[in-house]
Amino acid sequence: MLQNKTFTKILSVVIALVLWVYVVGEINPTTTKRLDNIPVKLLNTENHASKGFVALNAEDFVVSLTVEGKRADVLSLDLENILVTADLFGYYGLGENYINVNVELPHGITLVESNPSKLKVIIDELVSENKPVKINYTGVLNEGVEPGQISVKPESVEIKGARSIVEQVAYIGAEVDTGKLSNEVSTVKARALAYNGVGDIVNEVKLAENSIEVTTKLMRTKTVQLSVGVIGEESPDLQITNLDIPETVKIRGDKAVVERIEEISAKEIDLNDYNASAEIPLEVFLPKGVELAEAPQLLVAKLVIKGLSSKSFEYNTSVIKIDGLATGFTAEIVPSNLIVSFAGKDAVLNGINSTDFVISIDLQGLGAGTHQLPVKAMINDSEKNITIGPKEVSVIILESQ
Numbered sequence: 001m002l003q004n005k006t007f008t009k010i011l012s013v014v015i016a017l018v019l020w021v022y023v024v025g026e027i028n029p030t031t032t033k034r035l036d037n038i039p040v041k042l043l044n045t046e047n048h049a050s051k052g053f054v055a056l057n058a059e060d061f062v063v064s065l066t067v068e069g070k071r072a073d074v075l076s077l078d079l080e081n082i083l084v085t086a087d088l089f090g091y092y093g094l095g096e097n098y099i100n101v102n103v104e105l106p107h108g109i110t111l112v113e114s115n116p117s118k119l120k121v122i123i124d125e126l127v128s129e130n131k132p133v134k135i136n137y138t139g140v141l142n143e144g145v146e147p148g149q150i151s152v153k154p155e156s157v158e159i160k161g162a163r164s165i166v167e168q169v170a171y172i173g174a175e176v177d178t179g180k181l182s183n184e185v186s187t188v189k190a191r192a193l194a195y196n197g198v199g200d201i202v203n204e205v206k207l208a209e210n211s212i213e214v215t216t217k218l219m220r221t222k223t224v225q226l227s228v229g230v231i232g233e234e235s236p237d238l239q240i241t242n243l244d245i246p247e248t249v250k251i252r253g254d255k256a257v258v259e260r261i262e263e264i265s266a267k268e269i270d271l272n273d274y275n276a277s278a279e280i281p282l283e284v285f286l287p288k289g290v291e292l293a294e295a296p297q298l299l300v301a302k303l304v305i306k307g308l309s310s311k312s313f314e315y316n317t318s319v320i321k322i323d324g325l326a327t328g329f330t331a332e333i334v335p336s337n338l339i340v341s342f343a344g345k346d347a348v349l350n351g352i353n354s355t356d357f358v359i360s361i362d363l364q365g366l367g368a369g370t371h372q373l374p375v376k377a378m379i380n381d382s383e384k385n386i387t388i389g390p391k392e393v394s395v396i397i398l399e400s401q
Contacts (some may be wrong), residue, residue, distance in 0.1 A: 031071045032112055035063045035079065040101065040119065043087040053092055054126040054162050056204075061086065061119055063101055066112040073108045079105045086119050097121045107398035124162035131194070132156050133212055134171040139178035141218075147181060148219030148252045148291055152212055170197040170203060174212035179320035188213045220255040221293045223248050225263040228282060228301065232271035239345040240271070242304040249284060252295040257289050262332075269301055277304045308343040308385065313354040315340060317393055320375065322341055324364030325397075331363055341376045343385040352379070361395065371395045 040061035048054065063084055065076065083104040091097045093237065098118040100183065103111050132151045159171040174190035181188075191213045192305055194202040226249040234240045249264055267283040274280075280301040318334045325331050342349070359377045372392045376383065 023159050029071055030068060031074050032066055032068045033067060033074050033077070033082075034066050035077075035082070037062045038079070038082060038123045040084045040086055042121075043085050044089040048088045048091075048123075049126055051092060051367065052126050053094075053123050055088065056122040056124050056162050057120075059082050064115045065103060066115075067105060067109050068112050069109040073106075077106065077109060081398070084114075086121070088121070088206070091121065091123060092284050094123055095124065097123055101118045123166050126160070127159040127163045127166050128158055129159050129166055129169075130156040131169050133192070134173055134195075135190070135214055136175045138175055141178050143220050144221050146221055146252060146294055147176075147178065147216040148293075149185060150214070150216045151216050154209060157192055157212075158208040160208075165202065165204045168196045169202050171195055171240075172207065172209075172212070174214055176214050176216075178218075179347045181216060181218050183218050185215060185217045187213055190214055204357055219252040219254045219291075220258045221250060222258045222261065223250045224261055225266040226282075226284070227263055229268040230271065231268050232273070233273055234271055234305070238275060238305050238307060239309075240303065240305050241346075242302070243269075244302040245269075246282070246298060246301070246379065249299065251286065251290050252293045253287075253290040256286065261290065269303075274305060277306075279357055309346050309349055310341050310343045311349045311352060312339055312341040313357065314338070315359060319359055320393070321360040322363060323360050324362045324366075326363070326365075326367070327398050329368065330398050330400055332340070332396045332398070333361070334396065336390075336393060338375065338393075339389045341387045341389075342379065356380075359388075361393065363395065363397065366397055368397050368399050371397065 040063055042055060042058050042061070045055070045058065055216075061158050065084070067077070069077075074160050078400075082107075085102045086099045087102070088099065091099060097120075099121050101117055101119060103114055105111060126153070135150065135152065135153055137147065152174065159166060159169055159172070171194075173193050173195045176188055176190050180186070186288050191211055192207055192212050194205050194207060196202050223276050226246055226247050230243070230245075251258060251261065251264065264287050267285070269280055280303055282299045282301060284299065286292070315338045317338060318339075320333055322331055322333075338359065340359065342352065342357075344352075357379050359375060359379050361373045361375055363371075363373070371394070375390075375393050376390050377386050379386065
């Protein structure tokens with residue numbers, strides 16, 4: 001009995017296997033399959049560019065496809081026979097655009113689902129700009145030596161790309177290995193790369209030039225005294241609170257020339273040319289064959305100018321001097337307080353106190369009665385830059401008894 005049961009089980013397995021082979025091999029059932037990371041090709045990119053547009057994320061598009069077909073066809077499906085596209089034609093709106101995904105499959109295979117079915121394409125304006133070339137030196141230099149007599153060709157490079165990316169580019173960097181330089185002038189070719197303001201490479205732009213020719217040689221550096229004359233005077237209505245001029249400057253040149261130099265002069269600063277704070281670029285006079293070194297230095301004079309300061313004093317009307325009172329009359333000033341303010345340069349104000357002002361009123365030609373009269377204040381016989389508040393006081397004139 002046990003043998004019969006075992007035989008029956010084995011027979012059942014064999015029959016099931018034969019049926020499976022028959023179904024798979026002969027009937028070939030329909031099945032589905034998921035395909036991931038299928039790249040999407042953008043169409044009409046050249047036409048798009050000719051109209052001044054570019055897709056920012058054109059290299060990043062992939063989709064997942066679910067396909068259906070006979071099992072044998074699905075299993076033998078070659079990914080190279082699948083074409084997934086998105087057509088940019090007609091999409092010219094800046095910013096986000098959603099473009100249909102089109103899928104072409106081999107005969108006998110049908111598309112069940114594309115995920116995503118639309119691509120979010122960010123379209124930007126295609127622009128070109130010229131960016132300056134900046135040399136990036138690599139390698140170690142001896143103390144007191146740096147490249148000089150530098151020329152680059154070209155001095156600027158045209159870049160092209162999406163406006164938002166192009167605007168990030170600060171300069172075109174040309175990397176030069178200082179180990180290839182000597183005391184003799186030589187020319188090296190350096191690879192050109194776009195950099196942003198913090199020194200990171202920007203890859204998403206096209207450069208019109210792939211290399212830069214840099215001509216230079218190694219030169220001796222030296223820090224020497226800087227002499228800058230100052231002429232002219234500040235405006236009477238302004239005051240200079242600070243004039244900071246660099247005392248030294250770093251230069252470079254051939255060793256024999258540089259070692260003989262102890263001082264460099266610059267063009268005089270004329271104070272008559274300035275009525276506001278400024279950073280004044282210094283025009284340095286350099287001997288033949290000598291240049292300013294590349295080491296960080298501020299070759300500007302920092303001039304700080306401000307308006308006149310003010311100093312105020314409070315007085316009682318009892319201090320007012322009465323002028324021009326006619327004979328036979330008396331005058332009384334109605335008591336009140338006055339504020340006298342004087343605008344001047346700090347150095348002048350520091351030496352002024354309340355007793356330096358003469359405050360007066362003029363009663364010339366006035367008879368009995370109550371009068372509103374202007375108050376006058378003077379210092380050193382001058383009324384300039386003095387303000388008084390209030391400007392008038394009440395004066396009562398009476399005939400003498």
